[in-house]
Amino acid sequence: MSNLKKTSNLKKAFHNNIFKIFIYVALCALAISIIIPVAWVFMASIKQNSEFYANPWNLPAGFYIQNFINAFQKAKMGQYFLNSVFVTGLALLILLVVALPASYVLARYEFRFKKFINILYMGGLFINVNYIVVPIFLMLSGWDDKLDSIFGITLFLDNIFVLAIIYAATALPFTIYLLQGYFKTLPRAYEEASYIDGCSYFQTMTKIMVPLAKPSIITVILFNFLAFWNEYIISLTMMPGKNKTLPVGVVNLYQASRGKAEYGILYAGLVIVMLPTLILYILVQRKLTEGMTLGGIKD
Amino acid sequence: MRKSKQRSRFIALCIAPSLILFSTFMLLPTLNIFWMSLLKWGGLSANKKFVGLNNFKILLQDMKFIRALQNTLFLIVIVTIVTLALAILFAAILVREKIKGQNLFRVIFYIPNILSVVVISAIFSAVYDPDGGLINSILSLFQPATWKTIKFLGDQSIVVYSIAGAMIWQAIGYYMVMYMASMSSISIHLYEAADLEGASKIKQFFSITLPLIWTNIRTTLTFFIISTINLSFLFVKVMTSGGPDGASETVLSYLYKQAYDNASYGYGMAIGATIFIISFFLSAVVNKVTHRDVIEY
Numbered sequence: 001m002s003n004l005k006k007t008s009n010l011k012k013a014f015h016n017n018i019f020k021i022f023i024y025v026a027l028c029a030l031a032i033s034i035i036i037p038v039a040w041v042f043m044a045s046i047k048q049n050s051e052f053y054a055n056p057w058n059l060p061a062g063f064y065i066q067n068f069i070n071a072f073q074k075a076k077m078g079q080y081f082l083n084s085v086f087v088t089g090l091a092l093l094i095l096l097v098v099a100l101p102a103s104y105v106l107a108r109y110e111f112r113f114k115k116f117i118n119i120l121y122m123g124g125l126f127i128n129v130n131y132i133v134v135p136i137f138l139m140l141s142g143w144d145d146k147l148d149s150i151f152g153i154t155l156f157l158d159n160i161f162v163l164a165i166i167y168a169a170t171a172l173p174f175t176i177y178l179l180q181g182y183f184k185t186l187p188r189a190y191e192e193a194s195y196i197d198g199c200s201y202f203q204t205m206t207k208i209m210v211p212l213a214k215p216s217i218i219t220v221i222l223f224n225f226l227a228f229w230n231e232y233i234i235s236l237t238m239m240p241g242k243n244k245t246l247p248v249g250v251v252n253l254y255q256a257s258r259g260k261a262e263y264g265i266l267y268a269g270l271v272i273v274m275l276p277t278l279i280l281y282i283l284v285q286r287k288l289t290e291g292m293t294l295g296g297i298k299d
Numbered sequence: 300m301r302k303s304k305q306r307s308r309f310i311a312l313c314i315a316p317s318l319i320l321f322s323t324f325m326l327l328p329t330l331n332i333f334w335m336s337l338l339k340w341g342g343l344s345a346n347k348k349f350v351g352l353n354n355f356k357i358l359l360q361d362m363k364f365i366r367a368l369q370n371t372l373f374l375i376v377i378v379t380i381v382t383l384a385l386a387i388l389f390a391a392i393l394v395r396e397k398i399k400g401q402n403l404f405r406v407i408f409y410i411p412n413i414l415s416v417v418v419i420s421a422i423f424s425a426v427y428d429p430d431g432g433l434i435n436s437i438l439s440l441f442q443p444a445t446w447k448t449i450k451f452l453g454d455q456s457i458v459v460y461s462i463a464g465a466m467i468w469q470a471i472g473y474y475m476v477m478y479m480a481s482m483s484s485i486s487i488h489l490y491e492a493a494d495l496e497g498a499s500k501i502k503q504f505f506s507i508t509l510p511l512i513w514t515n516i517r518t519t520l521t522f523f524i525i526s527t528i529n530l531s532f533l534f535v536k537v538m539t540s541g542g543p544d545g546a547s548e549t550v551l552s553y554l555y556k557q558a559y560d561n562a563s564y565g566y567g568m569a570i571g572a573t574i575f576i577i578s579f580f581l582s583a584v585v586n587k588v589t590h591r592d593v594i595e596y
Contacts (some may be wrong), residue, residue, distance in 0.1 A: 019500070023392050030389065031407045032333065033468070037422045038410065040433065044425070056431045098320060101313035111310050124321060127329050130529045130551050131571050134558045135328035135335065169324035172317055201309040230415030232533060247417040251537055254421055266421070273417050281413045285406050288413075 041274075045267035052263045067268035071253070075265060077272050080249035087160055087235075087245055088228040091167035092221055099172055100213070103179035104205055106189070124173030130233060136166065137237050158241040166238065167228050175220050182216035183209065183222075222288055226277060246273050334434055336569035341562060354569035362569065367548040368577075370459055374531045374549065375581075377463050379523040382470045383516070388480035389471070391508055395490070395500075405479070408472035416469075416530065422536035423465040452539055455546035462534050466527065473507035474519055481515040482508060510591075517589050521582045528578055550574045 044052075045067055047060045072078040105111075106118060125195050138155040150155050151245065190212065194204040210217075232247040244252070250269045257266040281288065329478065339350045356365055389408065393401055426433045429448040439448070451461040485508065492501045509516075532551035535541060541548040541556065548556075550570065558567035 019394075023396055023398070024400055027389070027392065027398065027404050030385075030403060030471070034407055034472075037426055037433070038414075040425070041418075041422055042465075052431060056425075056428075056436050098316045102317035105310050105313040109306075109310055111307070117314065120326070122327050127325050128525065128529055130532055131332060131554075131575060132325065132328035134554070134564065134567060134571070135331040136324060138335075138564060139328065139331070139448070165320065166324050169320040172321050172325070176317065201306065205313075214333055227412055230417070232415065232417050233536070247415050250421070251302055251417055254424075254537075267425075270421050274414055277413045277415075278410075281410070285409070288409075 027293050036271070038194055038274075041267050044263065045271045047264055047267075049262060049264050052261075064264065067264035068272075070265045071268040071272060075249070075253045075256075075269060077246070077249060077269055080244050080246045081272060083160060083243060084229060084246040087164050087167065087227060090161065090164035091171075091228050092224055094165060094168035095171050095175060095224060096217065096220070097211065098168060099175040099179060100210055100217075101205065104183050104209055106176065106211075107180045107183035121173045121176050125177065127173070129170050133233055133237050136234075140202060140238065158243060160239070160243065163235060163245075167231065170234070171224050175224070177214065178220060181215055182213055185284045186212055187214050218287065222280075222284060225280065229277060230273075329426040332568050332571045332575070335565055336350075336572040338565040338568075340565040349564075350565070354566050355573065357566065358569055358573060362550065363545055364550070364553060366545055367550045367553040370547060371528060371531060371549045371551075373459060374463055374466065375524055375527045378466045378470065378527050379520065381463075382467050382474060382523070383519075385467070385471050386474035387478055387509075387512075387516075390475045390482055391504055393475075394479050401539070405476070408475055410472065413470045413474045414469075416533040417537055419469055420466060420534055422537055423461070423468075424452070427461055429453065432464070452547075453543055455543055458539060458543065462531065462538065465534055465538070466530055468474040470526075474522075477519060478512060478515065481512045485511050513589075513591055517586065520585050520589065524578055524581050524585065528574065570584075 040056075043060050044056075046063050046065070047067075048062075048064045051058065051061060052161055072081075106114065137157075140162070143156050144154040147156075186209065190208050194208045199207065230247060231245070232251070235245040236248045236251075239248070250273050253269045254266055257263060303461070336354055337349060337351060339348045339353070340346070380421050392398065393405060398404065414422075427435075429435060429450045432448075432451070434451070435448045449457065452458055489507050490503060493507060498506070528549075528551060531549045532555070535549050535552045539547045541552050551574065554567050554570040554574070557563050557570060561567075
């Protein structure tokens with residue numbers, strides 16, 4: 001009897017082990033399929049051009065830093081990098097300055113049209129940038145035509161400030177949705193105390209409520225940093241001139257270097273684009289994957 | 300009295316900037332899609348002519364559009380099924396099993412989601428490359444003599460699958476983290492009770508985990524439809540620009556081509572309006588079909 005039980009237990013343990021092995025194999029397979037292509041780009045970015053004609057799996061022969069120097073100087077990645085930093089920073093700033101007061105008021109005050117405005121922003125969650133990029137372009141180029149005919153200047157296309165404003169505008173619905181939800185969870189006692197102390201509405205908002213909303217503001221910054229930094233199609237369309245952001249610059253570099261068979265510089269360019277996001281991710285990965293469920297879906 | 304005036308001024312000042320930005324750069328362009336789809340508007344000349352639904356009539360007979368639509372729908376189906384299955388599987392493993400390095404796996408799986416589509420497209424171009432690509436060079440090891448390289452992005456019958464591969468790679472981690480969040484909110488007691496009853500892990504998965512995250516899955520199905528339409532455009536734009544010979548064209552990349560390369564804005568916007576309606580319709584159908592009574596515990 002006890003023998004029988006023993007063999008059945010053994011059998012169970014054996015099954016469990018097989019199951020465990022299967023699980024680890026599956027996990028490792030997916031992990032490898034993600035790490036290898038990314039790591040490969042890093043390795044390719046320090047290879048000399050001649051190495052690209054050998055087996056792609058070979059390790060780099062040395063550290064060929066010239067790829068990065070070429071990318072920064074010849075391919076103007078340095079300038080594009082600064083453009084991207086500027087656009088991303090400015091867009092985040094505009095987004096917060098515009099979205100924080102709106103979210104706060106929508107969360108806390110009753111007024112006419114409030115319901116209508118809320119519906120508008122909820123509907124905005126479903127508007128997708130890829131559809132409206134053409135109408136926005138046509139609108140801006142129409143404005144430019146009018147300006148040109150009156151003052152002889154153009155202002156709206158090829159303007160990095162306008163690009164930042166558009167980025168901020170497209171991120172508004174989701175940001176307001178997220179911040180508004182957070183403001184609603186804060187207790188009203190803070191505001192009442194602040195009014196009693198004689199603070200104005202504006203002071204109460206900036207000095208008391210906005211600092212309290214810091215956790216959700218950080219989430220907003222993280223997500224939109226990634227979105228703005230990686231953005232491609234709006235930037236491509238609204239900046240048709242020589243001034244570009246990093247993702248557009250990299251695609252240009254990609255097309256040019258394929259034609260000339262200069263691969264090293266291309267991979268150096270890719271590293272320049274993804275390194276900041278990877279560093280940020282390593283620093284705040286927990287915050288990011290937790291924040292995703294904060295405002296997004298909850299069931 | 301003065302107080303209430305101050306109050307309304309404060310509210311107005313807080314709301315106005317967001318309303319102006321939103322209306323100018325989101326609402327107006329969206330309405331413009333539908334208005335412009337009724338115009339015959341070619342080139343940068345201000346020559347606009349109202350033609351009613353004529354653009355849509357042309358669209359229905361445009362074989363290139365039909366092909367782009369087929370490609371898009373195919374991508375939606377294949378990307379959704381594969382990503383959903385893998386994401387749920389890995390989420391269940393990471394939440395339910397005791398795994399060494401569990402956090403590390405989660406961190407790694409999410410990496411593709413923080414990379415730009417531009418970067419992912421370039422990475423996959425290197426992976427798929429027929430001459431020095433990562434996949435072809437591994438495959439050629441097995442049959443060095445007779446090996447014919449696979450042209451992942453150059454073969455009309457393969458290219459859509461190659462795009463789907465990149466999209467699935469990109470999406471698994473994102474959805475996995477989402478399912479993990481809802482799975483970890485399922486009470487552990489349910490699984491303990493099931494263990495006592497002797498239910499196998501697979502049985503537990505289908506009778507506890509799946510029903511209890513069903514609402515979450517339904518919501519993500521809408522996400523899948525919308526994001527596949529959008530992302531397929533970006534991937535195609537960078538990796539193949541619709542080629543070879545239109546084999547990987549998707550609806551939005553076709554829209555972009557019509558609007559920019561052809562400068563036929565009215566026609567392009569008719570495509571946009573059509574996709575908008577189709578995606579809305581598709582989401583509604585999926586929502587209806589997957590409706591189940593919510594299980595509470």
